Amino acid sequence: MKELQTAIDAARQAGALIREKAFVSKQIDVKSSASDLVTEVDKEAEKIIRRFITSHHPDHVILGEEGVDAGVVAAKEALTNHRVHEHLWIVDPIDGTTNFIHGFPFFCVSIAYAVKQEVVLGVIYDPIKDELFTAEKGKGAWLNGEPIQVSSERTLAESLLASGFPSGDPAGMRQVNTDGILRLSPHVRNIRAGGSAALHLAYVAAGRLTGYWELDLNAWDLAAGAILITEAGGMVTDTIGNPYEIGVRHILATNGSVHVAVKQALAEAGATGF
Ligand code: 2AM
Ligand code: CA
Numbered sequence: 001m002k003e004l005q006t007a008i009d010a011a012r013q014a015g016a017l018i019r020e021k022a023f024v025s026k027q028i029d030v031k032s033s034a035s036d037l038v039t040e041v042d043k044e045a046e047k048i049i050r051r052f053i054t055s056h057h058p059d060h061v062i063l064g065e066e067g068v069d070a071g072v073v074a075a076k077e078a079l080t081n082h083r084v085h086e087h088l089w090i091v092d093p094i095d096g097t098t099n100f101i102h103g104f105p106f107f108c109v110s111i112a113y114a115v116k117q118e119v120v121l122g123v124i125y126d127p128i129k130d131e132l133f134t135a136e137k138g139k140g141a142w143l144n145g146e147p148i149q150v151s152s153e154r155t156l157a158e159s160l161l162a163s164g165f166p167s168g169d170p171a172g173m174r175q176v177n178t179d180g181i182l183r184l185s186p187h188v189r190n191i192r193a194g195g196s197a198a199l200h201l202a203y204v205a206a207g208r209l210t211g212y213w214e215l216d217l218n219a220w221d222l223a224a225g226a227i228l229i230t231e232a233g234g235m236v237t238d239t240i241g242n243p244y245e246i247g248v249r250h251i252l253a254t255n256g257s258v259h260v261a262v263k264q265a266l267a268e269a270g271a272t273g274f
């Protein structure tokens with residue numbers, strides 16, 4: 001579908017700006033707290049993506065992180081207002097802004113397109129490694145044009161998992177997630193926390209991670225990554241096993257084989273976020 005090319009071109013163009021600014025100092029603004037930051041590059045990258053989408057699809061609606069006020073309440077409200085639109089783009093101009101600010105090279109552009117509230121394509125672009133992850137409903141998932149699939153590990157003991165520490169308003173979520181990490185860590189090969197939800201999801205799709213979970217994320221962190229994983233043969237639910245849809249905040253995404261085991265461990269640790 002022609003929307004895929006729009007998403008790819010927009011992600012690459014925004015990515016070029018992000019790459020150019022990656023390792024130079026930038027102006028940082030605080031949003032809801034000292035761990036919720038934004039730079040002028042986030043805003044400029046979102047403008048580039050918006051311009052691109054609007055020029056090719058003038059009747060489509062865009063939900064972009066930097067077009068929404070800070071905080072969980074505003075994010076939920078924005079999703080409620082936007083999700084009713086038949087042609088909806090869900091955009092995170094830089095996922096991993098904290099990494100971008102610190103010069104830790106793990107961040108990406110994330111763009112999804114949903115029709116009647118169902119995500120039908122996703123693009124995630126890592127401008128540092130020049131890796132473009134793409135997926136289209138029913139057609140598969142690719143990395144730089146080559147088909148990708150989730151990994152083949154069957155047990156927790158063989159699994160490389162990733163998680164993350166939410167920065168948002170319910171600060172207690174960090175403690176809750178630490179409980180989940182403590183519960184799982186003795187049983188898995190290892191756990192990573194790279195700081196970009198979307199890139200972690202892309203890595204699950206590409207078989208570089210066995211699975212990933214994180215609490216209290218927003219639609220723009222997850223939409224593109226979710227379809228990448230489904231199309232790569234994996235499984236995406238919330239942390240208690242309900243199927244992914246664009247309102248999910250507590251995400252569990254795996255190769256499928258270890259899904260139940262991770263879900264059970266989180267439940268036993270009281271670390272599902274629910
Ligand atoms: P961001 O870089 O686009 O803000 C890292 O754990 C993940 O959490 C990233 O995907 C990051 O996305 C997201 N994140 C960062 N700050 C957040 C906040 N205040 N509320 C919710 N999610 C946040
Ligand atoms: Ca942010």
Ligand code: CA
Pocket residue numbers: 092094095096197220221
């Ligand atoms: Ca994000």
Ligand code: CA
Pocket residue numbers: 042065092093094095096097
């Ligand atoms: Ca962002």
